[in-house]
Structure formats: structure tokens, C-alpha cells
Amino acid sequence: MIDFLELSKSYGTFRALAPLTLTVPRGEMFGFLGPNGAGKTTTIRMMMSILVPSGGTVRIAGLDCHRDAAEVKRHVGYLPDSPIFYDYLRGREILQFIGEMHGLARTEASLRTERLMSELGLDQVGEEFAVNYSMGMKKKLGLACALIHEPSVLILDEPTNGLDPRASRDVQLRLRKSADQGTTIFLSTHILDMAERLCSRIGIIHHGELVATGSPQELKENVTSGGTLEEVFLAVTAEAENT
Amino acid sequence: MTGGPEASAASGSRAVWLLTHLRLQRLANQMTLVYSRRVGARRGRTATAAKKRNRWVVSAIVVFFMLFLYGNIARQGMVNLHRALDHPIGASPFAMPSGDLSEAMTRGLAMEWSLLFVVAILGALATRELSQPDWDLEWLVTLPLRMPLLMWSRLMERTIANPIGLLTLLPAGTLTAWTSGYRWTAPLVAAVAIIPLLLLAALFRTLIDTGLRMSLAPSKLRNLQAVLSVLSILVLYLVISIGLPQPLTFVMNWARHFPAWGCWLPPGLVVKTMNSTDVSTGVQFALLLILEVGIAVWIGLTVLSFQLRNGVVAAGSRETGRSAVPVRVSETHHPRPVFLLGTVVQRRELRLLGRDRSFLVQTLVLPVIIVFSQIVFQGRLHSSTVAGISNATIASIAFAIAAYTLMMSAFQTLNSEGGALWLLFTVPRSLESVLREKARLWAVLALAYPLIVFIVAVIVKRHADIELVGFAAIVLLGVPIYAAIAVALGVFGCDPLAQEVRTKLRPTYVYLYMMLAGLYTYAIFASEWWQKIVVIVLSGLLSVALWQKARDELPYLLDPAASPPARVSTSDGIIAAMLFFVVQGITLAIFMAVTHHIAGNAIVTGYSIAGATTFALFRLVYWRSKTVGIPRIFGPGTLKAIGWGIGAGLVAASAGAAYLFALRRLDLLQDVMRESARELSANIWIPLLAVVAAPIFEEFIFRGLIFGGLRRSFDALPAIVASAAVFAIVHPPASMIPVFGLGVCAALAFDRTKMLLAPMIAHGIYNAVVLALQTRM
Secondary structure (H helix, E strand, C coil): CEEEEEEEEEECCEEEEEEEEEEECCCCEEEEECCCCCCHHHHHHHHCCCCCCCEEEEEECCEECCCCHHHHCCCEEEECCCCCCCCCCEHHHHHHHHHHHCCCCHHHHHHHHHHHHHHCCCCCCCCCEHHHCCHHHHHHHHHHHHHCCCCCEEEEECCCCCCCHHHHHHHHHHHHHHHHCCCEEEEEECCHHHHHHHCCEEEEEECCEEEEEECHHHHHHHHHCCCCHHHHHHHHHHHHHHC | CCCCCCCCCCCHHHHHHHHHHHHHHHHHHHHHHHHHCCCCCCCCCCCCCCCCCCHHHHHHHHHHHHHHHHHHHHHHHHHHHHHHHHCCCCCCCCCCCCCCCCHHHHHHHHHHHHHHHHHHHHHHHCCHHHHCCCCHHHHHCCCCCCHHHHHHHHHHHHHHCCHHHHHHHHHHHHHHHHHHHHHHHHHHHHHHHCHHHHHHHHHHHHHHHHHHHHHCCHHHHHHHHHHHHHHHHHHHHHHHHHCCCCCCHHHHHHHHCCCHHHHHCHHHHHHHHHCCCCHHHHHHHHHHHHHHHHHHHHHHHHHHHHHCCCCCCCCCCHHHHCCCCCCCCCCCCCCCCCCCCCCHHHHHHHHHHHHCHHHHHHHHHHHHHHHHHHHHHCCCCCHHHHHHCCHHHHHHHHHHHHHHHHHHCHHHHHHHHHHHHHHHHCCCCCHHHHHHHHHHHHHHHHHHHHHHHHHHHHHHHCCCCHHHHHHHHHHHHHHHHHHHHHHHHHHHHECCCCCCHHHCECHHHHHHHHHHHHHHHHHHHCCCHHHHHHHHHHHHHHHHHHHHHHHHHHHHCCCCCCCCCCECCHHHHHHHHHHHHHHHHHHHHHHHHHHCCCCHHHHHHHHHHHHHHHHHHHHHHHHHCCCECCCCCCCCCHHHHHHHHHHHHHHHHHHHHHHHHHHHHHCCCHHHHHHHHHHHHHCCHHHHHHHHHHHHHHHHHHHHHHHHHHHHHCCHHHHHHHHHHHHHHCCCHHHHHHHHHHHHHHHHHHHHHCCCHHHHHHHHHHHHHHHHHHHHC
């Protein structure tokens, strides 16, 4: 479903992402782990055509994310790490706008807006200006924007960052539900517990290089001979630092 | 609890200094940020740019220039007041008062100072600080300072760091002190004398903004800030009007009838103190001033502590902004289908415009105020002469308001998205299509002003002549063209992710837009119809070229490191055509300087040098930048190209011949024809130029670059017509029609063969046939 082929990105002489080749099959929830500044957001932004690859390609549903930027978005829902919304638009209006931008009829967009607001616990604040939302509410509204067109792929950058435990659990349950319905999910995080609980496969990136991939179980067995995921993470990132 | 000694709080004076320093540092950073952006520089990955030296030089120059400008207005204001209030007999109209000011003059100056004082308060309040969601007082109260000391510190820093107050009061103060005999110490005396006023302005500002913050939500604060910004501009205009060569009559009447008690208020007392004839009177006035300001500050601080009695909590917090009863729409309740105007994007833009009064005022109110203020100040508009305004002036006013509106709106389409721009990257729509919808919306909104102006003009003049209708057509055609130019330039001139409001715009592109909009007024004021057409067609082409450049840039908008690959574009064609004509002009000027006349061989040589230079330079640039899509002359299928060239040439030449015969039969332009025939028969070089040099160089520019560039964005037909129109308008008016035909045939031949050889042959055949016919006729 998602195919990275030698995808790379440099900012001048700084290499943010070394050529990355990876395939995330349909229906998989893939956890993209790495320390701060490792290249997770850069990779995700290239998938969303916010950044232009320095080399290689990334394809979603067979479409090139850079060349077919608009077409790809029909299949993709995206949540950035810190979503910002328009001043003077209420949460409900933003969601309705995004729905209609995805080509939904006004009535259909309105119905889905109501459903998602209620599902994500935003119905009490739907008439507030989104700019006044707390971080958790903004994340939930961002997730609603990503889900409104019922995409087959979800790309989520730190989806539970800044959420309280209850909100974090709500979001994780919603993601689990989407995965059960066959949605392919590519999420970046450095919350290892969540990655281990949710993801069927994990990739760890460090200094722009993919240093380990596999299911949580495989990684624990192969890298640390039965240690925890945290030990795996520390081992592969330290190893990369030493080389 | 153990550990080291606790940090003691800063002393009162130290706290005042630290807060003032912080404010000044912030102001300095804002100013240097505006001027330090390199043109076209791309954002780096690092959050903050490296320190650049000599930034202060630019800022200092700007401050000096502003002080000079305000000083000059203040001087002229003093001269005007003196002339109007003192009626000096036999004095020069430029004479300044000196020494002890008359009672009337003191009142006049007190009125001017009162207005300046209002500007100092309103100007400071109208800054965006009021509408920022973060209120710095909320974190300042967490510092280990007692509230009264904190309030004093705030007053002090706002007294010292009030650039608008300084800019308005210091030049006027210096002039008043100079007139009162202080001469070269005048700036120093003025700087001291205005301190009480600045303190008072700081007090009013603090009282007002604290009160507003405590009681109004951020959205309402932004609306209020919009109203204040308009008010401050209006009052500033009133003050400036005193210093214009022809001051506004009603403002001078205010000065004449300013009440005597007004002179005993702080602004009047500052004038009286500076203008006292002896020290004891001066000291008395100064003491009274200090007493009045002291009482005001004491009352103000008491009110402030009352305002903050329950702590510092802005009313704009989320909890208070939440509506008490959430609106719920059940699954079964569907919104009633209604007729909706415009697209989703346009409706959202209109909704934002309706709610954000600041945006509304900036886009739809300020342009009218700016244009009409300029007209009023230039003395062009008086009630007795409204009906007598020329049609050209009416058209230029109409276009100016629309152009300003577009600058405030269409130019800033990306900035209006702001940090929420990412949302547009998540939908299956190209950013270009969104911008196109916004350009259309703003074009329609901006068109309302010219329409109103023309309707009012017809009502006042009681008739609509054909000239006015023509001008209206030019303006109404120009607005959509400039909406596209504004949006396209805005892609380069806006930084939607900039944190500081002042760095969101790159001034260079704003000036470029204003300059281009200014050029369009040539279509209004040009005397010949073909000159008007040239300006309109070139503006249209420019809008296409800029739009194309902007479209190439859009996928790279948020990428700090990448830029679009070099491709042949319409703008290259425009630059090449300009270069071609400039080099040709320079070469001919050199020939003229050396030989004192221009012979046929000089024309051919000049033409060839210009063509060869343009051709070589562009090939070099394209080679260096690895440009794709460079037009080629030869290639596979040369025979086909020759065939197309001959065919297209014969069709164009037949049309040209028919045109010549028609002119002859109708006895039109025969003088021009005979003149051209005489030149042709006298000079063997011209045929050489026309049949060999012109096809090579002109085809590279007009078909290779301009048509090729247009073809990238348009279907064949519009690209052919547009490139042929541009090709026609750079030729003499008499030959525009047949040359348009040649342009169409040549572009068609190029489009079908993808080789410049075909249009070159067509062009050569056309020129040969037309020249031969002209010499025989």
C-alpha cells in the first residue's frame, strides 16, 4: 500500500533521510520510531507532498506522492504533530470544510462531521473557535479531519503527543477500530508502549537511517535476546551512534 | 528545606530597566527582521537565522528618514498655523513664527499637540499586540515583583518604548522648541518636554488594554483593534493635513476656535512650558504639568489595581469563550438545502472575512480611506469640482481602489491561510486550484469599487459619454488581470509560516506589485488606442507568466531546501523580448553617436547583435541551469518542418497580400505604405534583415519562449492566440492585423512540428512576399 523506494531528503549538506526502501502492506499498522530529529516528520511530510524528495519516490496506492500529489490525498488522511487551525472558524465548520474539500456533498459532510465530533468527544466544543482549543482537542479535531473521507491510509505524526491519558486511550481505540476495518496506518511516535501495543510492525530510524524493522516480538528477540522494546530502541540508536 | 540562599528579587529600578530593555530589544528585533530578509532567500532549517552585522544601519536610515519626513510636515504645519492664525503682514508665505507665540498661535499649537497626543495613544493601541492571544502581563505577574511596582515598570517601559509616540511628538516638539528660541538644544528640550505626554499616553494605553483584555474575548479584541487602526490613521491624516501645502479648511478652523481651557491640559501645557518667556513662568507651567500628570497617574494606577483586584486573567480564555448551550445537530436533522454562492473555498473565505473585522477593514475599508485621503490631501477633490473631474481621473481612482484592495487581499491569500496551510495539503485538490478560486473571489469583490465609482460618476455628471465607457472597460478588464498578478506575486511575497506579523510580507514584492499596478494606469492615460491595447495585452501576458512561475513554486512552498527545476516559461519570453529591444536600442544609439545617422546596415547590424546576444545569453543560462523544454531549431522530421513552414508561410503571406490589396482598394494608410516602399527600395539591407535575421531571432523569442511557455499552461488555441497577440502589438499599428495572422500560422507550425525551423521558414516567406508587394505597390 505504501512503497518507499530509495526515498531521501537533504537540507543542503545535512542529510535528513538516507535512501529509505520500505513497504507497508495493506491493513498494517506500522510504527515509525526514532529519537527527536531522526527524520520521522521529514519522511511523513514527503508522503504528504509538503516536502519534495531529494531522491527516490514514495508511492501510496500506486500513486507517486510528489507527482500525483492531489490524487494521493483521496486515499490518505493526515494528522500533523501540532495541528494549527484557522482563526474565526469553529471546530464543526473546519471539519465540514475539509469534508466538502474532499468532494463530499454538503449533507453527507455534515452527517460525518456530527458523527466524528461525537465519536471523538468534541460535540461539546463544536461551536467554539478551534483556535481556542487545548492541544488535546486540536489533535482530536485533526484526527477527525483525517478520518472524514474514510481514507484507506492514515498517516499520523505523534498522534497522542500532548494528550491526557484518557484522550490518548480514546485516540488509540479509534486507531485500533480503523485498523480492524482494514485501514493501513503509518504512525510516528516515541511512545514505545503505544507502538508495542498497537503496531504489527515497527521501524526504528536514527540520524535519517532505518536501523531496524520487524514486529515488536522479532525486534526484542533479535536485537536484545528477549529484552524490552525500550532496550531495543536504546540499543539500535546507541549502536548507530557508535558507528 | 535545605540548599543554597534563595535568589532575591530585583530592585525596583532594576526591574523597570529590565522590562524596558526587554521591550526595546523586542522592538529592535522586529525592525531588523523586516529589513534583514534577503530577497528570495529560502528559509533555513535552523529556527533562527545567524546574526547579521550592520542590520542597524538600515533601521537607522529608516528612522532618520521618518524623523525627517515628520519634521518637515511639522515645520510646514507651523508655517501654515502662523499664516492662518497670526496673519503676518508682508511676511514670506514660508515664514516661521519666532520667540513669544501669540495667544492664537498657542491655541492652534495646543490643538495640534492634542491631536498628536491622541495619535500617540491610538497608534500604540492599534498595534497587533492588543489582538495577540498571549497577554504578556499574565506571565509578568509571575515575576517576584509587587503589583504596584510591576505597574510602574509597565508604565515606564511603555513611556520609553513608544516609537509611534516618539515619531509623532518629537519632531513637533523640536520645532516648537526651536521656534521658542532653543535652537540647537531644541531636540534635547523637546525630548524632555514630551516625557509627561508619553507617560500619560502609556497610562491611557495600559488602562485601556488591561480593561479590554479583562472583559473582551480575543475575537472582539481583534475587531476593536481594526477600528482603532482606522481611527488612528484618520487622526494622523488630520494632523498631517495641517502640514500640507494646502491644509484642510475645517482643521484650520478647529485650530482657530480651540478653547482657551484646552491650553491648560497637558498637551497645551507642554507648548506653554517650552514657549515661556522667562524661567519662573516656565517653571510654573512645568510644575502644573507635572501636577496634572501626577494626579492622572495616581488615579490611573488606582483604577488599574481595581481592574486587577481578582488577579490577571484575560477574558479570552477558552472556558469563557465556550458557548453555554452547544448546538447539536442530530443524525436525522439534515441541513436544509440552500442556494450557495461560490465554491467551498470562496464561502470559507467570505465567512472568515465576515467574522474577522480586522481583515475586513484591512481589505475593504482601508483602500478606500487611503485613496480618498490622498485625493483630498492633493486638493483634487472639492465639492464644487466633483462634476468637473476628468474621466481619466475617475478611472484612475476606480482602478487605484481596486488595486489597493487586491494588494490587501489577493496578494495575501497564502498569509490568510497562515499556520492552517497544512490542511490544504491534506485534500485532493491542487493548491493552484484553491488560489485560482481565491483570485476569482477577490477579483469580483474588488470589481465592486470601480463599479460604484463609475455609477457615482455617471449620477454626478448626469451623463455617460463613450470615453467614460471606454475607461470603465479598461479598468474592469484590469481588475481580474491584477487579481491574478497579486495572487501570483503573493506566492513569492508572503511567508505564511512566519511567526512575527511584520515578517509575513516581503516588502520587495509589495513594491513590485504597486509598481506594476501603477504601470497599468498608462492604459488609462495613453493618448493612442493602440498604446492602451499594448498595455492591456502585456499586463495580461504578465499575469499569465507570473501565475506560471507561482504554480511552479507551489509544490516547494513549505520545503526549506528544494526549489522547482528550471523550465522554459512565459516570463523567460517576456524578459528575452525586453532584452532584445533594449540591446537593439543601445546598439542603434551607439551607431547614431558615431555616424550621426542610422543607415540600413546599422539597422541590420543592431538587430543582429541584439538577436544574437539574446539568443546566446538565453542558451547559456539554460545550459547552466539545466533547463528543460528549450526550443530546438532542427530535429528528427526536418522535412515535415520544412513542409509546415512553407505551407504556413504561404497562408500567412496570402493573408498579408489580401490585407495590402484591401488597404489599397479602400485607400487606407496609403501615406504609410508609400513611405515604407520608399525606404525599402532605397535600402538593400532591410530585405536581408526582414527575410533572414528577423525570422531567426523573433521566432526564438515569440514562438520558442513565449508560445512554448504559454503552451505549458494552456491548450494550443489560447496559447496560439495569446502569443500572436503579443507578437502583433510589438509591431507598428498599421501592420498589427496581418502580423497577428503570421503569429497564428507560425505558432501552429511550431506546435505541430516542435521545431523552430518551421515558423522561421514561414516568417521568412511572409516577410519576403509582403516586402516584394510593398515595393511594387
